Amino acid sequence: MDSLTTLPDFERFAEVRPGLFRCTLIWPIGGLEIPVATFLVRSNTNPHDWVLIDAGAPVHIDKLMVALAQFLDHTNDTIKYIAVTHAHLDHTAAIPLLLGKYPECKVLFHAEEKPFMCHGHSFKTCSGDTWTFTLLKRFGHDSTVVVPEDRSLTLRHGDPWEFDHILRLVETPGHTPGSSSYLHVPTRSLMVGDALMHCITSPMGQALPCISGPLAMSTCHWGDAMKAIDIILETKDDVDNVFPAHDFSKNGIPIQNIHDFHHPSSSKGGVLSWFGL
Numbered sequence: 001m002d003s004l005t006t007l008p009d010f011e012r013f014a015e016v017r018p019g020l021f022r023c024t025l026i027w028p029i030g031g032l033e034i035p036v037a038t039f040l041v042r043s044n045t046n047p048h049d050w051v052l053i054d055a056g057a058p059v060h061i062d063k064l065m066v067a068l069a070q071f072l073d074h075t076n077d078t079i080k081y082i083a084v085t086h087a088h089l090d091h092t093a094a095i096p097l098l099l100g101k102y103p104e105c106k107v108l109f110h111a112e113e114k115p116f117m118c119h120g121h122s123f124k125t126c127s128g129d130t131w132t133f134t135l136l137k138r139f140g141h142d143s144t145v146v147v148p149e150d151r152s153l154t155l156r157h158g159d160p161w162e163f164d165h166i167l168r169l170v171e172t173p174g175h176t177p178g179s180s181s182y183l184h185v186p187t188r189s190l191m192v193g194d195a196l197m198h199c200i201t202s203p204m205g206q207a208l209p210c211i212s213g214p215l216a217m218s219t220c221h222w223g224d225a226m227k228a229i230d231i232i233l234e235t236k237d238d239v240d241n242v243f244p245a246h247d248f249s250k251n252g253i254p255i256q257n258i259h260d261f262h263h264p265s266s267s268k269g270g271v272l273s274w275f276g277l
Contacts, residue, residue, distance in 0.1 A: 004035050007250060011063055013040055013071040016251060017187035019166075022243065023067045025060045027090060035199055036090050037245050038064060039191055040071065041167055041184060048076040051108075051167055053083045053182055053191050054245060055098060057090035064094050078102055081153070083167065084109040085193025085245065086176040087116035088123075088141035088218065095145050107147045108161070110171065111154040113178025117147050123176060126220040136217035155180075172232060174225025175214040181232065188240040189252065194218075195228045198253060199246040209248045211261040229262050 004026055008014045013021040019042040027034040038056055043049035050072065056064045072079070079102045085091055087109070099105055107117065115121040122142050128134050155161060157171045170181040172195045181192040194214045219225050232242065233255070241252035 004033055004248070007035075007248075009037075012067050016243070017184065017189050017241075019044065020184050020187050020189055021071070023064065024247075025056060025063055027057050027059060035246055035248055036060065037243065037247055039243070040068075041163075043080075043163060044166055044186065048074055049078060049080050051081045051083055051163055052079050052098070054085055054091040054193070055082055055094040058093045060090075061094045061097065065097060068098075079105050081105065081163065082107045083169075083182055084113070084117065085181065085191065085195075086179040087113050087143050087145075088176065088194070089143045089145075090141060091193065091245065092117075092143040092145045095147060099147075099151055106151050106153045108153045108155060108169075110169065110173075110178035110180040111156050112173065113176060113180075114152070114154050116143070116176065116178070117145075118149050118152055120146050123218070123220060126177065128220055128222075130216060130219075130222045132216040133219055133222070140218045170231065170235060172228035174221050174223070174228045175219045177220060179225075179228065183235065183238060185238075188238060189243060190232065190235060190239045190241070190255075191243045191245075192232060193245050195225065195232060196242060196244045196253075196258065197246045198244050199248055211253065211257060229258070233259055233262060 007024050009022045009024050013023045016022045021040040022037050024035050024037050027036045039053035041051040109117050123140050124137050155169045166185050168183045170183055172181045173179050175194045181190050183190050197212045199209050214225050236255050239255050242255055242258055243252045
């Protein structure tokens, strides 16, 4: 498996699709190096207006802010929205600094994520449907970020908003109650947060990472998380590639590979793993 440092977008924003840019940072956990991606989406009406998808872990704040400053180097460049896939700490950490830097910026997320994003609720209050989450949720990924309600915008599937012609919310709950994905319409790319992962090695010891479901210990409802993968597959008429937040790939994952992972009986091969139940 190649080192994360060889990715073209390691600690910098690089174009992965026209108008869609990714920055991958390392999250060191227990001797492992976990990739954490954030994305920038360029407006197709004003080239200086941007949407940031997710905002990194606490350990990433300084490097993410540097990467953004180096990339958004025009006087008129501004982040108008931070679109959050879910409220875990590795997706929200830089939000307070960004709201300070960009006074007109708002944080966008699914309505079911509002208690965790705006009111400081803990995911430990979720009942869950697996012993894994019930036993290990005390070690979960609660965010310490609280977004002021007047700086937030909550959406559900199909709700209109300023940039819905290029970025649409897709409801993919399960990992958290309001977990969402974002469809970049022009490039048929789907940013899925933690609904899928691509950062673990095969249990058979193969060198390449394989597709998996979300981390079970921090997944509030595993049954819904599996249904969320069905929802992702239902977007196949509009999606060519899927971009997990935790991903070793340079160019995302073809949606056909997601189908083969989720329906292994119809697959002709490949490494499949569920990770955690």
